[in-house]
Amino acid sequence: MTDTTPTEDLSAVGVSIWLDDLSRELLETGRLENLIADRNVVGVTTNPTIFASALAKGERYDDQVKELAAAGTDVTNAIFEITTRDVSDACDIFTPLYASTKGFDGRVSIEVEPGLAHDTAKTIEQAKFLFDKVGKENVLIKIPATVDGLEAITEVIGAGISVNVTLIFSLERYRAVIDAYLGGLEKAKAAGHDLSKIHSVASFFVSRVDSEIDKRLDAVGSDEATALKSKAGIANAQLAYQVWTEAFSTERALGLLESGANTQRPLWASTGVKDPSLPDTLYVTELAAPNTVNTMPGKTLEATFDHGEVHGDAIAGTFDDANQVMDQLAAVGIDYDDVVDLLEKEAVEKFNVSWGELVDTVKTALENAK
Template sequence: MTDTASATTTPTAALSAAGVSIWLDDLSRELLDSGRLQELIDTRNVVGVTTNPTIFASALAKGEAYDAQVRELAAAGTDVTNAIFEITTADVQRACDVFRPIFDATAGYDGRVSIEVTPGAARDTQATITEAKALWAKVDRPNVMIKIPATKEGLPAITEAIAAGISVNVTLIFSLQRYAEVIAAYLTGLERAAEAGIDLSTIHSVASFFVSRVDTEIDKRLDAIGTDEAKALKSKAGIANARLAFQLFVEEMATERALSLQEKGANRQRPLWASTGVKSPDLPDTLYVVELTTHGVVNTMPGKTLEATFDHAEIHGDTVTGAYAEAKGTIDAIGSLGISIDEVTEQLENEGVDKFVVSWTELTETVTSALEGAK
């Protein structure tokens, strides 16, 4: 399909029309400088961006787009921690400005750019709160979202940030239990914001529920069991888990507590499907887009998945709300084989934090050597 295809005929346009906000899970200075980000907005229905330490580590490791700023920072004697802060927030500020028209046109619903607290803060409530406030103040754009991991230590930080009027992207959610705690943390934050006289309509939040990593881990365990029954359940857990998360979202946002906040102008905390690139070549490359289409969610996609979706995804409308019973049956069937979804999701949360620590270390090393080289 060509870029010039009618806006109403592309699969990304169909996905958008079905109520899914398409966000790009990528950001780099090259993407900004080249105009490619604006092009994706114009031709791929992209209405937001998410970033993480891995994305910034990758962006800084290649190309020369950051050289001038690195030289300036080196000349000023900036240490590596502050240099990373300056470099990443500069990209996010620019991306926020690119998306500002969408933010304005949708009254803050979309046009969002997310930036994450450092992985080292993931297990430290106070450090997370401090960093969230520092990032919010530094980027200084109403359409930024601060990403806070949904660890046990992250939950009170989510409440604190929301209570201060900061829009939050809660990341690294794998389990329904933790997701319920995230929703509760959001509602508590809104209640505190209301008490402080903050306009609740200005606070937005998404809850990033990870998909493909659930399949990767559970499929490994199903392969180890090796029976026909086990093999028949492969690559079904991630979608089932996400569909049950959407059911939980619908139920929790319709409680008396949530509705009373919405009557005061509060926004619903939308589910965001993250980790939507397939990890196995045996799977359709648009699997986690097509099978998780429903109104009122975000799907943040790596560039490769976005292009696959634009090129050949077949959007069939809502594939979530009628599938709760089937999803529960899938999770129960996996459990009956001795695979604990709770154990898997806890493992994945720990691995998620660890992976970002590794990426952050790479990022730190890249910037350290760049600063040294610029002196």
């Protein structure tokens, strides 16, 4: 028997547990504080889908919506007023953690409008706007890792703003994200910013890789293909951890770290299991490793707390096996580049749909409040 919980064990490995959820109910009922105290939650991530869901079923937004309607606020500005208030309030709750970890944790993420994913200039503009609007040092601005997002990442980091780079699927793009981060640190240093105050995570998506590749393996139908099901997502993430290890061991990166900069930690996103036949903690326990973040939906967090089996660093020594999995996938006809390109495109489209739902929800609420 052990006196520690699985989430305590996960934290002891060096995994920061962030909740992939935020709502006014979580904030106003004390549930977020309870998750911090009882589930070792040390951060929060949000996205348009999360806010659309919170607003669609949250009566706690009614008073603010009435105020916004009375002031004649348009839909887009109303969305920013509502979402940045939630994020700002969450930042306040996490301020003690932020201070005690020197900015490492106690972080709350808010995403630029997904429709800007391919507009570098407007992404930069909105990232700075959101940072100023939230007004809290421990906010992370989420910028998608599209090709057009890379320059935005560099510019926003260069302005001294901490960034959560999201929607990363491929190892090649992940290398480009790290390069963009290092470029941003160099700009920040030249501008006289305190590098120790700038933090970043790189959100590498996991379960969606398995969902797409498993569908293609089913279509192949051979025994070799079937044997590879549900292995790609973890192998891809393991190799991403190798990329991170190597990238932050270069002379360029070490020079910045010596100047006070922080490493850009890998964050495992999309960790809720899509295939019900798989263990519901698969993308948590199998990716436990030092200096990582795992952002979990509430259901996955509770499953991990209840029955997650954490056995130390699960990624160490896995790189050769992970490469073998990727080679075997290629051998049965899985086109990795096609998979990751499709996943990025779909992810941007899904968040655009969610943003549209958010707009519709707020528009209806504003009209009903008049």
